[in-house]
Amino acid sequence: MLQIKSYTKKNGKTYYKFQTYLGTDETGKVVRAARQGFATRAAARKEAMRLKAEFQEEGYQKPxxxxxxxxxxxxxxxxxxxxxxxxxxxxxKELFKNHILKDFGKMRITAITFAHCQESINKWSKKTTKTKSMAGYCKRIFDYAIYAMEIIKKNPMDGVDIPKLKKTSKEDYAFYSREELEHFLECAKQEENPKWYVLLRLLSFSGMRKGEALGLQWKDINFENKTISINKTLARGEDNKLIIQTTKTTSGERTISLDDKTLEILKQWRTAQRLDYLKLGMNTNKPTQTIFTNLNNDYIQHAHLTTVMDRIVKKHDLKRITIHQLRHSHCSLLFEAGASIKEVQERLGHSSYEVTMNIYTHVTKERKEETAAKFANFMGF
Known part of the structure; x- marks a missing residue:
């Protein structure tokens, strides 16, 4: 009996899978087959019929x-x-394509040894910071070959030594002080397109991630309650396509407060956006309108925002930090303003205390170093 069912992948596309009875083998054991990943019901049916005909002619050939x-x-x-x-x-998929499959892809899985694994781990650690994750993925593949497919008996990844990552440097947690951030935003105001100042101001005063800001819609801002709901992020999917998906925060949606000035700047931008696109024949007066878009009212590429940030920094000879480090700046200034670790963790959507504490530790260390320098300068000897 043939059963064909549809299912939906994360990308929203519908595919088909089937399970079918083929017959019995020479021992009288019932043989069934299952496959998935078909774009149409007809394609699934065709493959099922092919498998049944093959079984009747040659007996079941286990793949x-x-x-x-x-x-x-x-x-x-x-x-x-x-x-x-x-x-x-x-x-x-990119990790496998760019690193793992280059070493293991064409090798017979039964021939891969502990030595092969350790050699590859050592090589990866010199090229990428993702070595631990890559080793974990490999271990899962070998476990699958052991327990699900029963084609190997031992996991060659067991016991491999993963070189420790180098300690984070000051550059990893670079951020702007209050005065530096104020100067940076004044420079951003001078950009020809006012959109960039509004976006950079929002990132600086909310601490949200770049993708979260680029995925925002006007309905996410409650001007009356002075809050913003962060529940989605702009990400890159299959074929390099920009997609909207749930935010990285493990607890899901978070709602944070916004200051009056940032809210006023956003109101002004909403009016300007409506007028600008109306001149181009586009109606953006709807709650689901994305707040920051390109000339065609499509999503802004992540790299474009990075380019704008780099341009402002270079043009005005500012301290070099990244878009993500504006988030660090917000975090450090929150601590300086007296916010607790728990408050900062919830506002920024950190998955654990550890992430928040890494920044907190670095910020307090910087402050201690500044205190010593101030004392030495005061004493003068």
Missing amino acids: TYETFEEVYEFWFESRYVNKVKESTAVKT
């Missing part, structure tokens, strides 16, 4: 998965891609 790449592809489609966000799946 073999000999290379690491073959096992990886089967694991990715059956155990991974439907359980994570699309952007996460894309990043994982």
Whole structure:
């Protein structure tokens, strides 16, 4: 009996899978087959009929998965891609393509040894900071080959030594002081397009992530309650396409307060946006309108915002920090203003205390160093 069912992937596309009875083998054991990933119901039915005809002619031939790449592809489609966000799946696929499969892809999975694994780990650690994650993915592939496919007996990743990452430097947690941030935003005001000042002001005074800001819609801002709801993020999906998905924050949506001046700047931008697009024949007067868009009223590329930030820094000879480090700046200034670690963690949507504490520790260390310098300058000897 053939059963065909539809299912929806994270990217919203509908696919089909089937389970069918083929017959019995020479021992009398019932043989069934299941497949998934078909774009149409007809394609799923065609493959099921092919398998049944093949079984009747030759008996059931259990598929073999000999290379690491073959096992990886089967694991990715059956155990991974439907359980994570699309952007996460894309990043994982890139790790395999750019690093893991270059070493293991064409090797027979039964031939991969502990020595092969350790050698690759050592090589990856010199090229990327993702070595620990990559080792974890490899371990999952080998475990799948052991427990689900029963084609190897031992995981060659067991016991490998993963080199420790170098300690974070000052540059990793660079941020602007209150005075530096004020000067930076004054420089941003001089940009020809006022959109960039509004966006950079919002990032600086909310601490939200770049993708979260680029995915915002006007309905997410409550001007009466002076709050903003952060519940989605602009990410990159399959085929480099920009997509909206749930925010990185593990607890889901978070709502934070905004100061009066930032809210007033946003109100002014909403009016300007409506007038600018009306001149181009586009009506943006709707709650679902994205707050920051390009000339065609489409999403802004992440890299474009980075380019704008770099241009402002270079043009005005400012201290070099990244867009993400504006988030660090907000975090450090919150601590300076007296906010608790718990308050900062919730406002920024950090997944754990550890992330918040890393910045807190760095900020307090900087302050201690400044205190010593102030004393020495005062004493003068």
